[in-house]
Amino acid sequence: MANWYDHPQYFDMVFRDETEAEVEFFEQAFERFTDIDVKRLLEPGCGSGRLVVAMAEKGYDLTGLDLSQPMLSYLRTRMRRRKLDGTYVLGDMTAMQFDQPFDAAFCTFNTFRHMLDEASAIAHLRSVADNMRVGGIYILGLHLIPMDADPECTERWKASAGGTKISVTLRVTDFDRKRRQEMLRVSIKAVKRTGQIERIRSDFPLRIYTPKQAQRLLEKVSDVWQISGIYDFDYDIDEPREFDNDLTDAVFVLRRV
Incomplete structure (x- = not known):
């Protein structure tokens, strides 16, 4: 079984429909929540770079940071093929340092939850703030898990591109509220145009956040981040959400103060 972080092409296919x-x-949030003329963008934990590529095609100046060299190499190749410029940094989301500040940043679909303790989460939020212009915004998306949520969860979906079809299964294999950690298993079956089959499986932990836990965390960095808007994964800029127990797929628009 291969690790899906070493196969960025499949990672990219899994989330492509959301792009x-x-x-x-993102562009609506830039218009609504900051007075800055947004040009320079950062994606910490950029992975295969689907959003880096998409925003670069819109004319923005992109920097992507990730811990995975295969992901960054894949992103660099994609950008080069599209004749797009970008900056690709192999680095830690909790200790970033750049020569120039950014106008905005984004991190969606639970990458934030890879930081498994509160100290790391706070260090990341402060690191982004240290590299952000005052008035810039950080769009942060993650799943929240209410106290009455069923810890048993399995999701399945399919995707295809370039003659390759993949079937994806996402399953929670362990759930520990006391330690605030769940273990996820991602299994992928890829059938290539030639008929060759490749199977990939990855197990990794994610930190658990209830809405109240997420709220308390953001309060601890309120000296550098103000919550300007709360949304969900429908991404409807005209339908803001409340910070309550019904908020499960959260997208926070944080403004640098």
């Missing part, structure tokens, strides 16, 4: 809605929301 258009995310990009539209």
Whole structure:
């Protein structure tokens, strides 16, 4: 079994359908929540770079940071093929340092939850703030898990591109509220145009946040981040959400103060 972080092409296919809605929301958020003329963008934990590519195609100056060299190499190749410029940094989301500040940043679909303790989460939020212009915004998306949520969860979906078809299963294999950690298993079956089959499986932990836990965390960095808007994964800029127990797929628009 191969690790999906070493196969960026499949990672990219899994989330590709979300890209258009995310990009539209980002640009709407730039218009609504900051007075800055947004040009320089950062994506910490950029992975395969689907959003880096999409925003670069819109004319923005992109920097992507990730811990995975295969992901960054894949992103660099994609950008080069599209004749797009970008900056690709192999680095830690909790200790970033750049020569120039950014106008905005984004991190969606639970990458934030890879930081498994509160100290790391706070260090990341402060690191983004240290590299952000005052008045710039950080769009942060993550799943929240209410106290009455069923810890048993399995999701399945399919995707295809370039003659390759993949079947994806996402399953929670362990759930520990006391330690605030769940273990996820991602299994992928890829059938290539030639008929060759490749199977990939990855197990990784994610930190658990209830809405109240997420609220308390953001309060601890309120000296550098103000919550300007709360949304969900529908990405409807005209339908803000409340910070309550019904908020499960959260998208926070944080403004640098």
